[in-house]
Amino acid sequence: MIQHQIALIKREFWEHRSIYITPIAIASIVTLGTLAALMFASGFAKELDVAIFGAQNLAGEAERRVALTGFFLSSSWLFLFALAILTVFYSLDSLYAERKDKSILFWRSLPITDAETVISKLITAIVVIPVVAVGAIIATHLVNLIIASIWVATKGGDAGLLIWGSVPLIDNWLAALVVVLATGIWMSPFIGWFLFVSAFTKRSPLLMAFMPLVLIPLLEGIFLRSSVFAEAVFGRGGVMPIFRELDLEQFFNEDHMRVNEEMISLLAHLDIVKFFTSGGTWAGIIVCGLLTTGAIYVRRFRDES
C-alpha cells in the first residue's frame, strides 16, 4: 500500500512537472528581486552607513527579528499564492488528463485500485505540493540570507550579528509548514470538489468547477433571498481557525514601545489545537471525504468507451 502510494506520487511529479518547476521559478524571481534591491540600495552609500550603524547599535535584537521576519513573510506570500493556483490546476487536471489522452485504461490494467490512485492525487494536492513549496521557501531564504550577508559584509556591517544572529529561521520555517498544511486541510473540500469534477467532466474542467460556485449563490440569492451556500463556500476564504487573535497591546510593550520578545515568534500566533477542534475544519474534512469518494466511484464505474 505504502509502496504503491510512493510510486503513484512519484508518477504525479513526472506528469505534472509544474509541481516543482513553479516553486523553482518563484524562488528565482524572489532571489533576482533581492539582488536588484541590494544593487539599488548600494547607490545610497551615506544612508546605508547610517542604516547599518543604526541596525547594529540602536535597534534591539527583537526589532531586527521583526524586520527579517517581515522579509520572510513578504517573500513567502508569493509562494502561497502560486501554490494555491497550482493546486487548483493540478487537481482539476489530475483525473481528466488520463481520460483525455486515453491512458486511463493502461493505468487501470495494473494491479492498483481506483481508490489508491485517487487518494494519491489527494495526498499530492494536500500534502506534497505544500511540502515542496515549503522546501522552496527554505531554500529561497537560505540563498537570500547568504546573498544579503555577503552584501552587508562588503558594506562594513556585521552579518553574523545583523542577519544570522537575528534570524528566527526554525520558527519561521515551522510556522510556514504548519500554515501550508493547515491551509491544505482547510481548503480540502475545494480540492475534493476539483477532483470530483476532474473525474466526471467530459470537457473544460475549469469551467465546470467554477460555474456552480458562481451560479448557485446567484440562484439562491434570487429565489430564496438567502446566502447560505455563498457563506459556507466563500466564508472559507476568510480567517482560518489556525491563527490566534493578535493582541496589539501585548505585541508592543507599552512602557518602552519595544516589541514583546515572545510575540515575535510566528509559531506563537498559531494554534493547532484550536484548528483541530474547530467544527469548520471537520466539516471541511467530511465534505472532502465525500467528494473524493465520489471521484473514486466515477473512475471505477464509468465506462470509458
Next chain:
Amino acid sequence: MTSLVSAQGVTKRFGSFTAVDNVSFEIEKGRILGLIGPNGAGKTTLLKALLGLTDCEGQLSVMGLDPFKQRKALMQNICFIADVAVLPRWIKVSQLLDFVEQIHPNFSRDRAHELLRQTKIMSNSKVKELSKGMVTQLHLAIIMSIDAKLLVLDEPTLGLDIIFRKEFYANLLSDYFDEERTILVTTHQVEEIENLLTDIMFINDGKVLLDSPMEAIEDSYVELLTSGEDAIKAKGLGPIAVNEMFGKSVMLYEGISRDHLEGLGELRTPAVADLFVAKVKGARQ
C-alpha cells in the same frame, strides 16, 4: 481440468441496448482463443467484463475471481493491451519501467530490458517521441515481462504496418506463450492470426455464433469448389453459404461428411474469415 475463464449467461445492457446477450463459454489454460466479431458486436464489452472494467449480469469467473469485485487481485495475473488503452504520451520509457516495477509483483525489469534491446527504443525517450509501431513494441515488451496467466489483446496491431504485425505475433509466440499461459485476442485481421489460434469464437449482436477448437473446424466445416451440374447438385445439399468466384461456385457446409461431397468438386477447409462471413450472414437471415 478447471477452466481459467468461465462465463455463464453473461449479459451487459446499456439502457435498452443489449451489448452482450446471455453469453456462455469456457477458456481452458494454455489455449490461444481468437474472439472474432464485426464492429459493435460486443467484443470489447465482453473483454471489459472479463477485465473487471465493467460490471455485468450472469456468472463470470476469471481464475476463480469475480473480475469486477476483485479487480486488483485479478490484475496481478492478467495483462491486457487494448487499442484504447494507450500508454501516456508524457512518460519516459525508464519511468514507465520504474512504475510498473514498483506496482506489479510479477514484473521482471531485466526481461523488459532484454526485450527492449531488440528494438530501437531508448530508455530515455518519451512515449510521444516514438512511432506508433514502437509504442506497441514497448507495450508488448512490458506485458511480456509480466509473469501473467492470462493475456488479453484487443486489436493490438491496429494501425501498424505488416512488418510490425508479423513481428508482434512472432514475438508473442516465440518469447511468451507456453502451456501455462493463455491468450485471448481480438482482431479484424483474422487471416494473420488464424494459424496460431487453438480456439475460435465468433460473436455478433452480442451473441456467440461459434465456439470451437480450431481442429474441430476441419471436422465440422468444409468448403467445396465446384461448377456446372455438380454445383446444382451441391446446392441441394444445403450449404450455409454460396459464393460465385471466377465462374465457379464456392459452397460452405456445416456438419456434413466430406464423403457426401466427394466427386462434386475440390474440397478444402474454409478460411476463418470466410466461415465468419457465412456465420454472420446466416445469423442475419
